[in-house]
Amino acid sequence: MGELEAELNSVLNQYHDKQEHIRKSQRREQDEHRVLENEFKKLFSNIVEPSMMQMVKYLESKGDDFKGSYMKISPHLAKITLIINAYRYQEGSHWAEIEFSREGDKLKIRKNENEAITEALFEKSDLNPRFVKRILIDFVKSYYNTEGT
Helix, strand or coil: CHHHHHHHHHHHHHHHHHHHHHHHHHHHHHHHHHHHHHHHHHHHHHHHHHHHHHHHHHHHHCCHHHCCCEEEEECCCCEEEEEECHHHHHCCCCCEEEEEEEECCEEEEEEEECCEEEEEEEEHHHCCHHHHHHHHHHHHHHHHHHCCC
């Protein structure tokens, strides 16, 4: 056994130390990911969700032509989506969605109008009620300005 220890102990110890360092690094990355994800979820819940809910209620109050919009919240991810006139998608007509999600430490806003997708990244610090309302208002304006053309 002495020959094995003499030949292998240092290599095996180095390997073990390297693997332990990798595991610690992965745990740290997972913890950081979880903290950031939860931070964005909280921001979305406190800022984005109320604005989207207000937009859905407003559109519903404007009559039958504006009904069918809804919000979709992803419970396990920091992601929230507003879908405009979802029932029209089933009819093969014009529809749109805007999604707020997290990409690293950035806010990602993804717009999808009849398969035309645009994405933009913003600083997390940009995420405030005024910013979200402006984004949603501009999105709805764009949808209804191009609808029927």
